[in-house]
Amino acid sequence: MNTVILATRISVSQHMNTGPRGTAQFHEDGDTVRRSVTIRRPLVEVEQQWSVSGIPGKATFAQAAGDRGVELRVEASADEQKSAKELFGSYASDNPGESLSAALRQLKSRLETGEAPTTLGQPSGRESANG
Amino acid sequence: MRAVCWEGKKDVRVQTVPDPKILNRRDAIVRITSTAICGSDLHLYNGRIPTMEAGDILGHEFMGEVVETGSGVTNLQKGDRIVVPFDIACGDCLPCSKEFYSACDNSNPNAAIPIEMQGYAGAAAFGYTKMYGHYAGGQAEYVRVPFADFGPIKVPNGLDDEQVLFLSDIFPTGYMAAENANIEPGDTVAVWGCGPVGQFAIRSAFMLGAGRVIGIDRHVKRLRLAEQGGAETLNYETTKDVVEALKDLTAGRGPERCIDAVGMEAHGTSLYGKVERAKQALMLQLDNDTALRQAIQACGKGGTVSVVGVYAGFMDKFPYGIMFGKGLTLKGGQCNTQKYMRPLLERIEKGEINPPDIITHRAKLEEAPAMYDKFEREKDDCVKVVLTP
Structure with a gap:
């Protein structure tokens, strides 16, 4: 089922260097997922890491307002996103939107911090219970 | 190693578990020398917070000695004594760049869970739920500290553990509560909750x-x-109406600033408070807002209500009309601990405050189950428990 959401026209102040943006649109249907993330790294670095990330989908890049980093938006078919699950293992779900979100979060973390957060391999009382 | 593990509602056990290891290059492994039980641990103990799993290691207020560092940690070395902030922050993301460390974008590997449940993910914390990152906690002999090059602070020589341990959480949290209250010189400040x-x-x-x-x-x-x-004090069990009492103490104005250091497990002796507790017991709501409601009702016109008591979900019948009519400012949130640790350490070094004053119980790690029971049931005048492995 197609779901089209139209936002009201956004008027932008003259002194913002992005200029007027026009009507905002967000389009997502059952076959397509669209997710985004803001990454606090230079644009060239984000573009380069995206190109080797292996995350399926079509990406667009923009500078976030207020010097907040790079806005990376990805649109992909649901089928494409199921393969994203294999990129990062057990935390992914079968929901294609969630898989894409998780993949983008990992990309962001690696770019901003040099690593992806993990607790895999940490101790717990479950190992104690299982001997 | 030995560690305090959550096994279910009102069930904690000290178990033998594997030692932690370096998992990422910015990790450090710390041998814990002192660790405390927090009121927030009681929310887990009482089974109020979802996504705990049997076997999770508890504890988010701890300090100790560095025993190993990952290749990305160059500011710490083996043997350094450090205090570790309870919330885990990378120091690199947009929220961290604005000192909003409790909202770190990068520390929670399970961010999908809080995003699904509540629309956003904040920073992870040690020793808490899967939703908050599922990191093994510090009520143990050893702990793995992620982003160790950013969060922890070194302890100067001449300060013992008890003087600095509370920089991990409760001192910065109490200080942030006061800072968020926008106190002006001479203000009257009311604080709900005289716990740590x-x-x-x-x-x-x-x-x-x-x-x-x-x-x-x-x-x-x-x-x-x-x-x-x-402080002057009010005992709410012997005070017929706390809000009226505060108005009387301030000749009708109400306190200019009100701090809620109680949170979701408020008791409340009024009929309203009893109804709220019944609703919690029946799982009709997660949060009991008795303290917060009183703070809003009592606060003077144009004042500020600062909330550091932990709330987990939604509230029933929140008095926003009163807030709006009085023009109150409401500010709350988890503590941005990393922002406050060094300035508050300086205050400790200058003798402006003596944190060990609030410690009432000291015990070995093995006594943790008994200490949790004592703390939760407020037995034996228990206010703050410090454990040593």
């Missing part, structure tokens, strides 16, 4: 210029500690 965080909020309010501080609780020991910190 409330005690530091009281002392911090005076540091920030309060003229009077009124502490509200029902436990005599806590009220006496509050008085030791300079």
